[in-house]
Amino acid sequence: MNNSKKTISIIGGGSSALMFACCIDTKKYDVTLFEKNKTLGRKFLVAGDGGLNLTHSESSAQLSNRYVPKDFILPALEQFSNRDFINWLNSIGVETFVGTSKRVFPKKGMKPIDVLSLIIDKIKQNNVEIKTEFTWKGFEGHDLIFENENQKRIVKSDITVYALGGKSWKITGSAGDWLHFFSEKGILINSFYPSNCAYKINWPESIVKQISGKPLKNCVFTCDDKSIKGEVVLTEFGIEGSGVYPLSPQIRKQIIENKQATIFIDFKPDLRKEELITRFTDHSNFSIKDILEKKIKLSQVQIALIKSITTKEDYLNSEVLSQLIKTFPLELVDFSDIDEAISTVGGISLDEVSTTFELHKLRHHYCIGEMLDFDAPTGGYLLQASFSMGNFVATKLNELNQ
Numbered sequence: 001m002n003n004s005k006k007t008i009s010i011i012g013g014g015s016s017a018l019m020f021a022c023c024i025d026t027k028k029y030d031v032t033l034f035e036k037n038k039t040l041g042r043k044f045l046v047a048g049d050g051g052l053n054l055t056h057s058e059s060s061a062q063l064s065n066r067y068v069p070k071d072f073i074l075p076a077l078e079q080f081s082n083r084d085f086i087n088w089l090n091s092i093g094v095e096t097f098v099g100t101s102k103r104v105f106p107k108k109g110m111k112p113i114d115v116l117s118l119i120i121d122k123i124k125q126n127n128v129e130i131k132t133e134f135t136w137k138g139f140e141g142h143d144l145i146f147e148n149e150n151q152k153r154i155v156k157s158d159i160t161v162y163a164l165g166g167k168s169w170k171i172t173g174s175a176g177d178w179l180h181f182f183s184e185k186g187i188l189i190n191s192f193y194p195s196n197c198a199y200k201i202n203w204p205e206s207i208v209k210q211i212s213g214k215p216l217k218n219c220v221f222t223c224d225d226k227s228i229k230g231e232v233v234l235t236e237f238g239i240e241g242s243g244v245y246p247l248s249p250q251i252r253k254q255i256i257e258n259k260q261a262t263i264f265i266d267f268k269p270d271l272r273k274e275e276l277i278t279r280f281t282d283h284s285n286f287s288i289k290d291i292l293e294k295k296i297k298l299s300q301v302q303i304a305l306i307k308s309i310t311t312k313e314d315y316l317n318s319e320v321l322s323q324l325i326k327t328f329p330l331e332l333v334d335f336s337d338i339d340e341a342i343s344t345v346g347g348i349s350l351d352e353v354s355t356t357f358e359l360h361k362l363r364h365h366y367c368i369g370e371m372l373d374f375d376a377p378t379g380g381y382l383l384q385a386s387f388s389m390g391n392f393v394a395t396k397l398n399e400l401n402q
């Protein structure tokens with residue numbers, strides 16, 4: 001062993017840590033990865049349950065616009081873009097394909113566990129030592145405290161990379177229970193909130209059964225100044241899906257400030273309000289129900305929703321109906337349980353890290369991945385962020401120790 005080598009401890013064994021461990025130069029550093037679970041990448045495997053959406057194939061400019069805030073991640077995305085990620089996956093034996101939604105997945109037949117195994121093989125080839133069932137328990141002076149087999153273990157480390165994840169799906173290990181270790185060091189932390197989650201709606205009793213489990217497709221969903229075309233599923237609890245996930249920052253802000261958020265749905269984005277009114281007047285010999293169903297082609301769910309908030313008088317008013325078809329209001333009164341969220345915001349404040357993700361108040365300590373307080377919608381953007389940050393910090397450290 002070369003004793004002049006600096007030591008690096010990576011804490012966490014999720015996506016961002018795995019990428020860091022693949023890319024760090026072990027000729028320059030002695031690297032150990034500590035994970036509290038028995039196995040690595042449990043959330044990565046959960047992410048693959050409904051199809052492992054590794055990244056998105058859109059242009060770099062479009063991709064970077066998905067992050068809130070955006071600036072902090074630009075250097076990492078410039079260093080390791082979605083194209084770089086796809087090429088890297090190919091280089092370790094993970095072939096990918098672009099789906100109809102332009103999202104990128106492992107080629108058909110390749111399971112998330114196969115992808116994870118290839119990544120772990122790469123880490124092993126890179127001579128990174130992996131220590132599982134090591135739970136980080138904070139600091140003792142400048143050293144790291146771990147618990148392993150009910151024993152306290154003290155680890156000295158020249159450089160530490162924290163990749164502790166967010167606070168959802170704690171069964172995967174991402175429990176967010178480490179916040180106080182940082183706040184005790186005077187580092188600003190923000191409370192965790194769910195993102196990319198379901199939102200609660202107090203549906204009128206009369207329509208719950210009719211709408212529950214039903215989709216709203218090809219609609220435009222708006223909250224504040226942000227609109228998104230997508231699809232949602234209405235459930236007994238409320239609403240979830242790609243139509244509302246990208247609105248999470250706006251919805252969250254309203255719920256925190258006002259205990260409720262209002263979104264507006266355009267059921268017929270391809271028709272202007274005036275065109276809708278014309279359909280009513282052109283078919284005035286038809287019943288309202290027939291015009292809505294056959295001439296405007298609303299679904300039964302959309303009609304049920306409209307009926308649930310209109311008086312008998314309004315239901316006969318083409319102006320009112322057309323307005324509702326274009327801007328149907330829904331009040332969201334709460335988030336789903338944070339543990340069920342696809343991702344979380346909160347954690348280490350971005351004000352606390354440099355452009356290379358090093359903590360200002362703890363030199364040589366870096367934070368990467370979902371433990372940082374940023375938001376991104378579903379679509380592969382979360383994994384892209386984790387892999388980009390892991391690659392970026394490893395590259396910076398490889399350059400440092402020349």
Ligand SMILES: Cc1cc2nc3c(=O)[nH]c(=O)nc-3n(C[C@H](O)[C@H](O)[C@H](O)COP(=O)(O)OP(=O)(O)OC[C@H]3O[C@@H](n4cnc5c(N)ncnc54)[C@H](O)[C@@H]3O)c2cc1C
Binds near residue numbers: 012015044341
């Ligand atoms: C249901 C679901 C579906 C998803 N689908 C997608 C998708 O298709 N595409 C996409 O881009 N993203 C998806 N995501 C999000 C994505 O999986 C995460 O954003 C990403 O895994 C975050 O990586 P990370 O490295 O920051 O943290 P994680 O992957 O959460 O890893 C953190 C690790 O740190 C360990 N740890 C925590 N505390 C300690 C401690 N004290 N000591 C030691 N180890 C500790 C944990 O056990 C865990 O292994 C999905 C998430 C969920 C829940």
